Amino acid sequence: MSLVTLKTELRQELKLTPQLLQSMEVLQMNVQDLAEYLGRASEENPLLEAESPASLQSAYAQLRRAASWLDAGPHSGTFLHEEGAVPERGAADRETESLAAFLRDQLERRHLAKPLLALCVYLAELVDEDGYLTPEDLESLEDLKLPQELTDQALTELQSLDPPGVGARDLSECLVLQLRRQGACQASIDIASQFLPELGRKHYGPIAKALGITAEEVQAAEKIIAGLDPHPGRAFQPAEPTVYVQPDVFIVELEGQLKVVLNDYYLPRMSISSYYARLLKESDDAKTRAYLREKMRQAKWLLGSLERRGSTLRQCAEAILEAQRPFFAGETAELTPMRLSALAVRLGVHPSTISRTARGKYLQCRQGTYPLRYFFSLAVGESGPSRQAIKHRLLELVQKEDPHHPLSDQKLAQLLSTQGVQVARRTVAKYRLELGLGSSTARKRM
Known part of the structure; x- marks a missing residue:
């Protein structure tokens, strides 16, 4: 009996081409990674030229004059293409x-x-x-x-x-x-899944009663x-204690209005070499033309990927500015609820595109430097405030409390309720732990 058979099959497959993979890779790079990537690309492809025009330095100087808070960073005033301006990334590529x-x-x-x-x-x-x-x-x-x-x-x-x-x-x-x-x-699994806040407050009795075990078993768990x-x-x-980042986006006030400015000042200007472009047209050697034609195709695709990255990042940042304008204007420290999927629908792209755009990138404004994902804060409930807003209010309540009589999680939930924020005590405990705040017992100072 033959084990070899022939059959006709019709099916659909989605395959990622090398060009599409490159476009996705460029999209999710931050400004530091992109600068290194473009440096390597210009070395590998003779048709790509990387230039650092003086206009970039003068444009960045103008931006610094318009936004003096840019000088607050540890590497303020440095320019990526100047000698020794780039901080070391670390000892090893991990x-x-x-x-x-x-x-x-x-x-x-x-x-x-x-x-x-x-x-x-x-x-x-x-x-x-x-x-x-x-x-x-x-x-x-x-x-x-x-x-x-x-x-x-x-x-x-x-x-x-x-x-x-x-x-x-x-x-x-x-x-x-x-x-x-x-x-x-x-018992240990039940405590970890249901009673972590109570365990943190060392309320062994209620836990033991709820699970039908002894207080000694709770302590063992x-x-x-x-x-x-x-x-x-x-x-x-990595073991490095300090991480230096360059913001990918600035939100600055120019001519009385808040505007998005992409941090392209740290990137070389990429262009097609006129010499090799002319050689492609004039060369009589078939192998030379084939080689240069392939390199020309790669160079054009890279330039297109850079343009798409800049366009997507700008649209994403402008949508964040529009949604969080009160925050950037200094009117409030709380964020408006914002979802990745909602922004994707608004921009007409897939949610994964927004996720790649935001991953690993930073935004600098007057208030400080934030990961771009910081501004995507989900709402609590159907139409409640964002999680970041609730954490901010919770932190304010703890900062204003009497240190001799700190507020319990239940009391914090009640105070938030008077502000129109309906959250359960367990939710308060969860957000308190995420903020690094101890329980009322731990916060009590005699």
Whole structure:
């Protein structure tokens, strides 16, 4: 019996061309990475010329005169193309040692089905530096309209990888994943999933009563939970204590109006070499023309990718300015709720495009330098304020409290309610922990 058969099959496949991959790569680069990438591209492609015209320096000097707060940074007044102006990035290139690379390597060894593997790799790229999946990234995942069964299966696969706890959506899930990996008792798992705020306040009695166990068992579980790692991804982070960034976008007041200014002052101006362009037309050697034709195609595609990156980043920043104008104008320190998917619909692009545009980029304004993702703060409830706004109000209440009689989480929830913010006590405890604030007992100062 022959094992070789012939059959006709009609199917649709989506394949990413090298050019499209390059465009996606350029889109998600910040200004520092892009400057290095363009330097390497100009060395590898003779048709690309990188210039640093003096007009860039004069334009940046004018911007600094219009916005004096630009001089507040540690590297203010420096110019990327000047001798020695670029700070060292670090001792080693850790790209191959990153958490995402470590997760991809594990996934490739599991021989998963292609759709599941592709989704798992996509999720691995979304995991943040602490090893968590943020609500904003999961929101963009929902917009892909994937089968829920496939999404759940991919999340389960990701959370089964090392380090234990990776891929969790919050602290409780991260601890539960580690406890299950260790084969811990059910009481420890229940406490980590349901009673972390109470455990932090050492309310052993209520926890023991709710779970039907003794206070001694709760204390034993506390020791186990205290030995877990709440940040499983940090082991893959560089050891440098200080991270220097260059903002990709400025929000400055020019001629009495707030405007978006892209930080192109640190990037070389890329152009096509006139000499090699003329050689392409005049050369009689077929191999030379074929080589230069391919390099010309690559150069034009790179220039197009740079133009699309700048256009997308500008549109994204202008939408952020429009939505958060009171913040940038100094009228409030609270952000208006803003979603990645809503901005994607407004700009007519896929949510993943907005996610790549915002990832790893920074915006500098009069108030300071912020990650671009900072301005995408989800609303609490259907039409409530943003999470950032609630955290800001919570921080103000704690700062104004009587240090001898600090406010409990329940009291903080009641005070927020009088301001029109309806949140549960557990939510207050969660936001308090994210702000690095201790419990009322820990904050009490005699």
